[in-house]
Amino acid sequence: xxxxxxxxxxxxxxxxxxxxxxxxxxxxxxxxxxxxxxxxxxxxxxxxxxxxxxxxxxxxxxxxxxxxxxxxxxxxxxxxxxxxxxxxxxxxxxxxxxxxxxxxxxxxxxxxxxxxxxxxxxxxxxxxxxxxxxxxxxxxxxxxxxxxxxxxxxxxxxxxxxxxxxxxxxxxxxxxxxxxxxxxxxxxxxxxxxxxxxxxxxxxxxxxxxxxxxxxxxxxxxxxxxxxxxxxxxxxxxxxxxxxxxxxx
Numbered sequence: 001x002x003x004x005x006x007x008x009x010x011x012x013x014x015x016x017x018x019x020x021x022x023x024x025x026x027x028x029x030x031x032x033x034x035x036x037x038x039x040x041x042x043x044x045x046x047x048x049x050x051x052x053x054x055x056x057x058x059x060x061x062x063x064x065x066x067x068x069x070x071x072x073x074x075x076x077x078x079x080x081x082x083x084x085x086x087x088x089x090x091x092x093x094x095x096x097x098x099x100x101x102x103x104x105x106x107x108x109x110x111x112x113x114x115x116x117x118x119x120x121x122x123x124x125x126x127x128x129x130x131x132x133x134x135x136x137x138x139x140x141x142x143x144x145x146x147x148x149x150x151x152x153x154x155x156x157x158x159x160x161x162x163x164x165x166x167x168x169x170x171x172x173x174x175x176x177x178x179x180x181x182x183x184x185x186x187x188x189x190x191x192x193x194x195x196x197x198x199x200x201x202x203x204x205x206x207x208x209x210x211x212x213x214x215x216x217x218x219x220x221x222x223x224x225x226x227x228x229x230x231x232x233x234x235x236x237x238x239x240x241x242x243x244x245x246x247x248x249x
Contacts, residue, residue, distance in 0.1 A: 024070045026080060033080065033094060035071060040064065043080075043102060045094060055097035057089065059104035075182040078122045081107075086117045086129075108147040115143055115160075124187030126153075126208070130173075131160045139170040142181065142192045144208070154211055158192055158203040171203050186234040189214065197228035197243065205232070212245035214238065 026033040031052075036042035041060040045053035070083040079088040086107045093102045107117050107127055115129035125147040133139045141160040144153045152159050158171050171193055181192050192203040197216045205214040205228060214231065216224045227241045238245070 026071055026073045028073070028077065028091070031095075033071070043089065043094060053094065053097055054099055055094065056101040057104050058101050059087070061085070072118070074120045074122070076121050076123065076185055076187075079105075079120055081117060081120070083116075086112045086115075088120065109145070110148060110150040111143060111145070118181055119183045121183040121185075121187040126183055126187055128181060128183055128190055128192070130181070133170040138173050140173050141170045142190075142203075144183075144190050153208060154206065182232070184232045184234065188234075189232060191232065195228055195232060197231070198224050207238075207245055210245050212247055214243055215246055216241065216243045218242075 024034065030047060032046040034044055034046070036044050036054070040062075041057050043053075043055055043057055044051050064082060064085055072081045072083070073079075073091075074081065074088070078091055080091060080094070081088050082104065085104075086109050087104045088107055089102050089104060107120060108125075109115070109117055109127055109129060111129065115131045117127050117129045120127045127145060127147065129143045129145075130140050131143060133141055141158050143160045145151065146153070152161065155161060156164075157169050173193070180194050181190075182195070183190050188208055189205055190208060191205045195205065196202075197205050197214050198221070199215050199217055201213075201215070206212070207214055214228075216227045218224050218227070227236075227243065230236045231238060231241055231243065
């Protein structure tokens with residue numbers, strides 16, 4: 001199958017727009033960030049109802065407006081991804097620009113054109129992106145790579161491998177809700193889909209260093225959920241939480 005980047009982006013945009021607020025607002029502490037509805041080449045920062053920054057986006061292409069000015073805040077809260085492109089705006093630049101300009105930066109993804117970046121950890125220089133396997137059934141796989149590296153850190157299962165295209169190893173993305181795949185705050189773990197560290201989870205949460213799956217075997221489902229979130233937020237280590245790493249997919 002030939003993978004269609006435009007189709008992938010369209011499906012992602014539908015997913016985001018269904019559950020996003022009307023103007024795809026991003027809330028960061030007491031501030032709200034949005035793409036200007038009057039001119040998509042500008043980004044605005046609000047504090048309450050007051051606009052405190054109104055900045056031109058250098059490098060903006062009018063084709064991005066086809067995405068309706070949709071944005072996504074990276075899990076480390078350092079970048080705002082702009083759809084439909086594999087580009088981002090630095091959050092610090094937005095708060096410092098006043099009435100000047102900000103730069104639209106390229107994500108160093110050598111796979112650009114076949115995938116869509118859905119999270120970045122800037123400190124550890126890691127990105128995660130989606131590749132569509134079957135658009136009709138909304139089945140996807142993921143790429144987790146270091147900046148400027150084409151090779152997937154992981155292999156097998158739901159992790160994309162151009163030589164092993166297998167829909168049975170892909171996972172479903174519910175396009176009626178916003179996509180939840182993320183990289184942990186400390187850059188040590190990835191969650192290709194819903195954050196789930198239970199024994200039978202799929203796709204589950206994975207350790208980047210060991211390339212193994214994270215599980216908590218507690219019988220209390222709420223305890224597993226809490227520990228998984230604590231791990232992903234970098235508030236406790238796997239050892240402190242009593243978790244395990246297992247092989248296989």
